Amino acid sequence: MRRPAPKPATVVSVATLAVLLVLGVWSFIGLGFSLTGVLQSLDNIPQFVARTVPFAWPGWKYDRESASLLWEGWAPVAQFVGAIAMTLGIVIAGTFLAFVVSIPIAYGAARNTTPNPTVMAVCRTIGIVARAIPAIAFASIFVFLFALGPLPGILAFFLHSIGMISKMMADAIEQVDEGPRLAIRSTGGSRAQEFWSGVVPQALPAWIAVGLHRADINLRETVILGYVGVAGLGLELSNAIHALNYRRAFPIALTVILLCILFEVVSSTVRSRLLGVRPTGKGIGDTLVRAAARRSGRVAAAIEKPGTREQAIQAAMARPWTGERLASRVAIWAAVLVVAGSFAASQADWSDLFTFWGNLPILLDKENLWPPTFGIYKPEQVLGAILVTFQVAFAATLMAAVLSVVVGSFAARNVAPNKAVRTGFRGLLLIIRGIPELILAILFVIITGLGAQAGTLALAIGGVGLLGKLIADSLEEVPPGPERAMSAVGATRSQVYFASTLPMSIPAFVGHLLYLLEQNVRAATLLGVVGGGGIGLYLYDSLRVSKYDQVTMFLLLIIALVLVIEGIAIFIRRALR
Template sequence: MPAVLAEPQPRGDAPPRSDADSLLERAPKRAVSPERVAATLTLLAIVGVAVYAIAESGISIPALLESWGNAERFFERVGGIEFPPAAELVELTALTLGIVISGTLLAAVISVPVAYLAASNTTPGRGWQAFGRFITVLTRAIPDVVLAMVFVLMFTIGALPGILAIGIHSIGMISKLFADAIEQVDEGPRLAIRAAGGSKLQEFTSGILPQVLPSWVATVLHRNDINLRGSVVLGYVGIVGLGMEMSFAFKSLNYSEGLGIAVVMFVLCVVMEIVSSVIRKAMLGTAPTGRGLGDRVVRGVANARARRTPSDASSRADAAAQRPSPIEPSSTAELEAALRRPWTATRIRNTAWGWIAVAVIVASVAVCDIQWGDLVTFWAKVPAIAVQFWPPNFGNYDAETMFTAMGETVMIALAATLLAVIVSVVVGSLAARNVAPNGTVRGSFRLLLLVVRGIPELILAIVLIVITGLGAQAGTLALAFGGIGLLGKLIADSLEEVSAGPERAVRATGASRSQVYASATVPQGTRALIGHSFYLLDTNIRAATILGIVGGGGIGYYLLNAGQGSNYQVVTSIVFMILVTVLIVEGIAVWMRRVFR
C-alpha cells in the first residue's frame, strides 16, 4: 500500500489548522469599495474637527464647577418664579397657540403639492422633482427668524408675520416627510384606479391619500410641537405672543417673569404632545405606539377602560350573532337601508372630533386677528423692501470677520452634535425596549428625554450665558443638552425597530445582554445613527445661528445687529452663507446614507 503522507504539524504550541480555517483563507475576499473608504475617512475627519471644536470651546468640568457661584447669585437674584397677570397670560397663550397652529396648517397645505412634485412615483418629470426638492431644501435652510424679520418689514409687528415665517420655514420638513410617505405607498390601488380610467387627481385622492394620511397627520402634529418651542425665538424680532413677552422680561433683567413664561412654554409642549396622541387615537382609529408621555397616557386610559369592561368582546360577539344575516334585499327600500351608513358610537365620536379640529383651526385663525387686506396691499411694498436686501454685502464688516463667525457657528454645531451623540447613545439605548434591563429603566429614560425635549434651547442658552458668560461655551452646552432630547429619542426608536432575529441568535449562544447589544443591536442601528447624527448637525447649524442672537457666539450676533440696524444686505449675505453650509451638510449626509446602506 502507498504510504499516507501526514500533514506537517504546526510548530510550537499552535493548534492544528482545521479544514474550515483553510477554506476561509482560500475564500475570495470582498473588495473594499474606494467610495466606502473615502466616506469612512470623511466621517473620521468630521469627528476629529468636532473634537477640536470641543477643545476650543473651553468647556471643562472644573470651569463649570467654579462658575457655580454665578449660578447661585443668579438664582438669588431671580428669587421666585413669577407669571404675568392671569388674563394677560391667557391672552398671550391663546395668541401663541393661534400663530403656531395657523402657521403649521399653512405649511401643511403648501407641502401637499410640493411633496407630490418631489416624490419619485408621482412627479411629472425629473425637472419638477428637482424643483420640489429644491423648495424643501431652501425653505428648511432659511432660518424662521430671518423670515420673520422680512415679514415684519412688510406687515409691521403682529401675528401675520409669525404665521408666514413659521409656515414657510416648516414647508421644508413637512414636504420632505410627506414625499417620503408617498414614495412608500402600495402602488396597487393607484394602478387599479389608473387602469379603470381615473384621472391623476382621482389616483391621488383615492389611491394615495388614504394610505399616507396617518403618516401625514403624525408629521403635522410633530411639526406643530417643534414650532411651539421655536416660537420663543420669534419674539426677539417682533412676533407677538409669549416669546415677545419673555424677550422683554429678560432684556429688562426681570428673570423671575422670564422663567415663569418659560415654565408655561414647557407645560404647553407637554400638553401639546398629549393632545396629539389623543387626536391620532380618535381621528385615525389607531392606538398610539410611541413611547412619549402623551402616547403612554392615551394607552393607559385605553387599557383602564378595557379592564373595566372585560365583556366587551363577548358583547360584540352576541350583538353580531343577533344581527340578521346579510341576505340580498328584496326591495328598493331594503337596498337603500343596506347602503345607508349607520350612526354608530364610533362614527359619532370621530365626527365630533373632526368638528372639534375644525373649530380649533377656526379659533386659531380668529384669535390672530389677521388683517386680510394686508395680503393684497403688501405687494406694493415688495420692490422697495427687496432693494434693501440686494445686492448682498458685508457692510462695515470685512469678509474675514464674517467667515470666521460662520466658522465659529459650524464649530459650535459640530461640538454640540458630538457631545449629544456621546450622551444620546447611552440614554437612547437605555430608553429602548430591547436594550433596557426592565420597564422601569426604559420608562425613566423616556421621561428624561421628554423633559429635555420640552425645554427650548434658547432658554438654556440664556441661563448658561448668565452663569458662564458670553461666548461659544454657553451655545455649545445649550445645543448639546437640547440635542440629547431629540437624538436620544431617535436612537431609542431606531434600536427598537431593528430585526429581532440576530438578537435572538446571539442570545441563544449564551451571550450576555451587553454582548447582544454590541454584536446584534448596534450593528443594525449604525446606519440610522449616522443619518440621525447628520440630521442633528443640520439642525444645530441653524439653531447655533439663532443662539448667537442672545450671545451664544457665532454668526447670529452679526445677524441680529444687521437686522436691528436695518443693514439688510448683510442679512442676505448671512442667509446665503447659512444656505451653502446647510446644502454641503445635507449633501454629505445623503452620500453617507447611500454608502453605508
C-alpha cells in the same frame, strides 16, 4: 482560518465615528471650551436663583423692599391667557396655510404624480429653499413690511413649514397603492380625478400626521420669533429677558414647556388614531401614548384599528352610524372649529396684506437688498463666524453622543440592571425632550455668559433627549441571540454589553448621530439670536438694524451650510445600507 473581512457598512460606520470624534475634539479646542470654566460658571447659579425665585406668575409682582410677591389683580392674568391663545393661533394658522399650499407642491414633487421632470425639479427646489431659510428670517422681513404683531409670525411659519410638509407629503404620495389610481385612469378619469379620488384618500392620514408634527415644531420655535417682534409668548419672554426680569421670564418659559408637552401628547394621540397604530415617534407625546396603551386595553383599542387596509376600506363603504362614526364626525368638525378659532385667536390684521406695498420698494431697493454684501463685517470675520457655527454643532454633537451612550444604555431594557433604573433614565429623557433648545440656550447664556460655550451646552443637553432615546431603542432592537449565547457561557453584563449589544447597534448609532448633527447645524445658525455666537449672531444683528443686503448674504451662506451637511449625511447613509 482567515478572518472574514468586515462588512462595508461596518467600515463606513467606524470611519464616520472616527471623523466625527476628530472634528468634535478639534471643535472643543477651537472654541476654547474649558471644563474648568464651565465649573466656575456654576458659581453663578446661587445668584441666578436668588434673582429668579420666587417666580412672579401673571397677576403677581415681586416687591424688593418686602422681598415678597404682591397681588396685582386679574388683568395681567387675562393678558397672559390672551398671549397663550395668540401663540397657539399663530402656530395653528401658519401650519394650516402651509398644509394647504403644500398639496400642489407635493403633487408636483412626487415621482408618480408630477406632470414632467421640470415641474418636479421646480417643486423640490421650492421645498429645499423653504426648509433652508430660517423662520426668523422670514419673520424679520415681514415685521419690516407689516410692523410688529402676529401676522409676521403666521406668514413666517407658513413659508418655512412648506419645506418640510411638502417633502413629507410627496413621500407619502410615492408610497400609496397604485391600484386605485390606475383603476380610475382605466375608466377614463382625468389626472385630477386620479389624484383626488385615488391618491388623496390613501395619503390623507399621513398628511395630517405630518401637519400635526410640524405644528409641534412651530410651537417650539415661537420662542425665537419673539426676539424679532412677533407677538405672543415669545415676545413676552424676550421682553422679560431683556429687562433682566427673570422672576417674570421663567414662568413664561415653564408655560412654553408645558404647552409643548401637552401639544405633543394631543398630536401623538390624534396621529395614532388616524394611522391606526401605536405611535412610534421619539417625542414625549408618542412615549406617553404608548405607555397608556400598554396599561389600558381600552386606550389601545381606541387608537388601533384592527384588520388590513382592504378590510378597512370594505368596512368604510358600508359603515352604519355607530358611536365611533359619530365621534369621528364630531372630531372633524372640532378640527374645523379649532382651525377657524386659531385665525380669530391670532388677532392678525389681515388687511395689512393689502397695505404693505408702501414698504416693499424700500425693501427691494437695489442698495438695500441686492447685491449681497458683508457690510461692516470683513470676509475673514464672516468665515470665522461660519467656522464657529460648525464647531458649535460638532462639539455639541460629540458631547451629546458621549452623554447619550451612558443615559441611553441605562434606558434600554436589555442593558439596565433593573426596571427602576430603566424607568428613571427614560423619565430623564422625557423631561429633557420637553424643553425647547432655545430655552436651554437662554438659561446657559444667563449662567455662563454670552458666547459659543452657552450655545454648545444648550445643543448638547437638548441633544441628549433625542439621541439618548434613539440609542435606547436601537439597543433594545438588536438580535437577542448573541447576547443569550454570551450569557450562557458565563459572560458578565458588561462583557455582553461591550462585546455584543453595543457593536451590533453601531450602524444605527451612526445614522442617529448624523441626524443629530444636521439638527445641530440648523440650530447653531440661530442660537446667535439669544447670544450663542456664530453666523446666527451676524444674521440677527443685520436683521435688527434692517441691513437686508447683509441678511441676504448671511442667508445664502446658511443655506449653503445646511445643504452641504445634508448632502454629506445622505451620502453616508447610502453607504451604510
